[in-house]
Amino acid sequence: MTGPQLSPSTIAASARPPRPFGSLYAGNARSVMARGWRATRSTNALVVLSGIVEPIFYLLSMGLGLGALIGQVQTEDGQTVTYAAFIAPALLAVAAMNGAIYDSTWNVFFKMQFAKLYEGMLATSLGPLDVALGEISLALARGLLYATGFLLVMQALGLNLSWWALLALPAVLLIAFGFASVGMAVTSYMKTFQQMDWINFVLLPMFLFSATFYPLSVYPPGIQYVIQALPLWHGVELVRALTTGQVDPGLLWHVLYYAVMIVVGLAATTRRLRALFLN
Amino acid sequence: MPEPVIVTRNLVKNYRNFVAVDGLSFEVAPGESFGLLGPNGAGKSTTMRMIGAVSTRTSGDLAVLGLDPNTYGPEVRAQLGVVPQENNLDLELKVRENLLVYGRYFGLPRARVASRADELLEFAQLADKASAKVDDLSGGMKRRLTIARALINEPRILLLDEPTTGLDPQARHILWDRLFRLKEQGTTLLLTTHYMDEAEQLCDRLIVVDQGRIMAEGSPADLIRRYSSREVLEVRFGSTQNAEVAGRIEGFGERVDVLPDRILVYSDSGEKELERMTAAGLRPITSLVRRSSLEDVFLRLTGRNLIE
Numbered sequence: 001m002t003g004p005q006l007s008p009s010t011i012a013a014s015a016r017p018p019r020p021f022g023s024l025y026a027g028n029a030r031s032v033m034a035r036g037w038r039a040t041r042s043t044n045a046l047v048v049l050s051g052i053v054e055p056i057f058y059l060l061s062m063g064l065g066l067g068a069l070i071g072q073v074q075t076e077d078g079q080t081v082t083y084a085a086f087i088a089p090a091l092l093a094v095a096a097m098n099g100a101i102y103d104s105t106w107n108v109f110f111k112m113q114f115a116k117l118y119e120g121m122l123a124t125s126l127g128p129l130d131v132a133l134g135e136i137s138l139a140l141a142r143g144l145l146y147a148t149g150f151l152l153v154m155q156a157l158g159l160n161l162s163w164w165a166l167l168a169l170p171a172v173l174l175i176a177f178g179f180a181s182v183g184m185a186v187t188s189y190m191k192t193f194q195q196m197d198w199i200n201f202v203l204l205p206m207f208l209f210s211a212t213f214y215p216l217s218v219y220p221p222g223i224q225y226v227i228q229a230l231p232l233w234h235g236v237e238l239v240r241a242l243t244t245g246q247v248d249p250g251l252l253w254h255v256l257y258y259a260v261m262i263v264v265g266l267a268a269t270t271r272r273l274r275a276l277f278l279n
Numbered sequence: 280m281p282e283p284v285i286v287t288r289n290l291v292k293n294y295r296n297f298v299a300v301d302g303l304s305f306e307v308a309p310g311e312s313f314g315l316l317g318p319n320g321a322g323k324s325t326t327m328r329m330i331g332a333v334s335t336r337t338s339g340d341l342a343v344l345g346l347d348p349n350t351y352g353p354e355v356r357a358q359l360g361v362v363p364q365e366n367n368l369d370l371e372l373k374v375r376e377n378l379l380v381y382g383r384y385f386g387l388p389r390a391r392v393a394s395r396a397d398e399l400l401e402f403a404q405l406a407d408k409a410s411a412k413v414d415d416l417s418g419g420m421k422r423r424l425t426i427a428r429a430l431i432n433e434p435r436i437l438l439l440d441e442p443t444t445g446l447d448p449q450a451r452h453i454l455w456d457r458l459f460r461l462k463e464q465g466t467t468l469l470l471t472t473h474y475m476d477e478a479e480q481l482c483d484r485l486i487v488v489d490q491g492r493i494m495a496e497g498s499p500a501d502l503i504r505r506y507s508s509r510e511v512l513e514v515r516f517g518s519t520q521n522a523e524v525a526g527r528i529e530g531f532g533e534r535v536d537v538l539p540d541r542i543l544v545y546s547d548s549g550e551k552e553l554e555r556m557t558a559a560g561l562r563p564i565t566s567l568v569r570r571s572s573l574e575d576v577f578l579r580l581t582g583r584n585l586i587e
Binding site: 279 | 333334365369373381383384385432
């Protein structure tokens, strides 16, 4: 596409080549994140808090309550642990997923459809990647907050069986990042509240069946493959290995799974935001 | 002649199966107040979005401040202030916070944004509302806040898409006054409107757009001279009589427009036409002589059919 007849200022500007990803990214995702902090502080502080206590309730009821009946469970590696120590890491992974999903789906849906927030942002020098990264970082910060709180509770209950448990924090961030990127990409296609409900329809069974409350070996082999294809299973296994101290190089497959999720999710989100607001 | 700040040449925007903008060519000089006038669906907002670097053109050339918005989107947007048709203020933030946060989107330093925000709250007559919730503001205040927000980056061009639609007369006049001040300070204004009085108040020059094409271009006075008469005589005979009377006043004035409820006679002197009518034995129920306005030009150029 050619410009109109060149004026002096055009020549000056053309001499400076456009930055790579220039139209997508202004390197200012932090301003989007800062906006999120301000908004959270004034309007949804309570929602954030409820996200911390929810998994703790699960842990107390199922881990300690139900766990008293169940006693010991064998992990995939043959280690025998208490039922609470078995499900606690899974609940941690689920908390990360839920925090990230809430921020990147319902919040994003509302901002996109009703508040026209992104329309306003993209009329400034921000690019769609700034918006995507800023919003996802916010979801991550929230995931980190949930995870830290939950890990402390686990520590207090003696459910962290190894120092590797410290690595559960970055692992949880990775999980949150993966779900937030994909969640935001999926949300950008949603037009109605009914469609948004589909997200819950997918999440609930994943939460229940991803070897969260019992080992994968319970399933017949065919079903095992299906579960192993789901993202939450990778998260659960990764965090469980870290808090029970069963670390081996095979865990890197889980990390890779999330790395791919992040890249695909971010690319799709950026593309969608561009198509929606800069077409 | 100073370098134009906006240049369009055969600007075209096609959507899947319709042409929104069909070959617009115009230039806007620095400090000028330029209007896009047209009915709903004429392609005004689409044109604004292309100039605002949030929509890519299908073909033609476009330069904003010498830059092609397709390649230099963020650089172009950094120098523009945008007031969209619908307010998109951040409802989760307070009034002053809206300005602070928006300024940061441009990557401006915090201290500068803060002092600029206070100036702009003064300018928008919202200083006492600084810590109010956006939702509690009146329609006019929200509009002024949106304009203040658009000025946070000290833009060289301010794009206003139907700035006063939906506001009451008082709020409109306050807004016009603010916009006029900006114009006096040398900010280039580009605005769309379908209010003729607004165009006459604010625009140095304007184009009338219909179905994505330019129908006419010039200053408001220019256009009135070219497409209408100095005065207009409006007479009513009652809706049952209009058609019959129409036959008897053919050739009156420069042009006669017969509407269902009234008859318009375009002429240099409305009084003279009225005398002529009386002399011909016609007794209108009501009569009114007024100056010709942009509305007459607009309706002549874009037709009287309801455009949906």
